[in-house]
Amino acid sequence: MPSNEQGTIYGNLHAYKMYTRPTAQRLFGAYSFRKKQGTKHHENVQRMLEILGLNGTLTTWGIAKTHLDDSSGIRTKEKEYRRLLLGRMARGKHTIGLLESGLVVKDGKSHVKAPADQYRLSLHGILYCLDVLDLTDKQIDKIAEKYSDVLPMVFGKWEYLKSNIGNEVYRLKNLAAGLFMDNIQIAKISNFPVYELMTYLNVKYQNNFEQIDEEDLANQISFWFYTNLLVPARFRASSKHSSLEIKQWKKIIQEDKNIAKWYYEFVNEAIKFYNTRFSRLKKLEKV
DNA sequence: GCTATAGGAGATAACAAAGG
DNA sequence: CCTTTGTTATCTCCTATAGC
Numbered sequence: 640m641p642s643n644e645q646g647t648i649y650g651n652l653h654a655y656k657m658y659t660r661p662t663a664q665r666l667f668g669a670y671s672f673r674k675k676q677g678t679k680h681h682e683n684v685q686r687m688l689e690i691l692g693l694n695g696t697l698t699t700w701g702i703a704k705t706h707l708d709d710s711s712g713i714r715t716k717e718k719e720y721r722r723l724l725l726g727r728m729a730r731g732k733h734t735i736g737l738l739e740s741g742l743v744v745k746d747g748k749s750h751v752k753a754p755a756d757q758y759r760l761s762l763h764g765i766l767y768c769l770d771v772l773d774l775t776d777k778q779i780d781k782i783a784e785k786y787s788d789v790l791p792m793v794f795g796k797w798e799y800l801k802s803n804i805g806n807e808v809y810r811l812k813n814l815a816a817g818l819f820m821d822n823i824q825i826a827k828i829s830n831f832p833v834y835e836l837m838t839y840l841n842v843k844y845q846n847n848f849e850q851i852d853e854e855d856l857a858n859q860i861s862f863w864f865y866t867n868l869l870v871p872a873r874f875r876a877s878s879k880h881s882s883l884e885i886k887q888w889k890k891i892i893q894e895d896k897n898i899a900k901w902y903y904e905f906v907n908e909a910i911k912f913y914n915t916r917f918s919r920l921k922k923l924e925k926v
Numbered sequence: 927g928c929t930a931t932a933g934g935a936g937a938t939a940a941c942a943a944a945g946g
Numbered sequence: 947c948c949t950t951t952g953t954t955a956t957c958t959c960c961t962a963t964a965g966c
Contacts, residue, residue, distance in 0.1 A: 678964070679963085679964090698954075699953095699954075714952090714953085717953085717954080718956095721954090728957090749954090755953070755955085
């Protein structure tokens with residue numbers, strides 16, 4: 640039973656990489672519409688996603704209102720936005736919309752007039768935008784502001800993070816581009832057990848391929864983010880630059896009490912996981 | 927050129943708040 | 947009080963266009 644009033648179901652990061660991202664790229668474009676390569680449909684969808692990203696939660700009317708002011712224009716446009724969100728039915732065939740694709744979710748109701756559904760980007764939707772829309776840093780900051788409660792440990796700490804690590808925050812784009820952790824090379828890169836943490840992160844959420852609660856997905860993304868800060872941006876063992884020094888990284892985690900508590904809980908879970916497995920491994924040799 | 931999909935526009939219906 | 951205006955929601959028909 641769909642536990643969600645969100646009107647859609649989505650899975651963990653693995654599901655994003657294997658399913659949501661390729662599907663979205665096929666239906667809504669793999670490149671920004673500003674590159675003039677996609678279809679009109681790609682452009683329409685991407686424009687709407689951008690509005691939802693930069694403005695946060697809105698009704699269909701509100702989406703149209705962000706760029707129109709006379710009500711007849713809004714009326715026309717909001718129908719189009721609704722159709723893009725919900726998909727359409729024609730000749731007995733259903734074309735999927737943004738809700739069904741998992742990029743947008745319902746978020747509460749507006750009671751300004753008659754009760755109306757409000758919409759915002761899902762976490763998958765945010766990742767798709769970061770991946771495809773060619774957003775400027777300013778725009779990403781805006782999304783972080785509007786979605787700080789959806790991704791609290793990263794977007795909720797955005798300014799704090801920026802003041803400490805500057806442009807490194809935009810590494811979130813790597814995750815959006817599908818660069819996840821099933822990468823054994825990571826093991827060699829750092830003395831710090833980044834590989835073990837990344838692998839455990841996979842294990843922790845492995846049962847959520849089909850469906851995951853938004854809060855869990857936000858945690859998965861956020862654990863990825865903080866752990867990934869220790870991986871050099873250029874994937875070479877030789878280039879040490881642009882990975883954070885362990886000291887600096889620890890400072891970021893420890894100086895914020897919430898981050899510290901949250902992240903070390905994850906680390907302890909990972910330690911427990913590996914300890915259990917190692918002790919079983921040791922028992923093997925006695926047999 | 928055909929076919930499926932997208933866009934545009936009209937009809938219809940609620941309903942809430944503001945205004946007369 | 948009734949009317950107007952703003953909002954939300956759905957259905958349907960016709961046209962335009964992209965991709966084969």
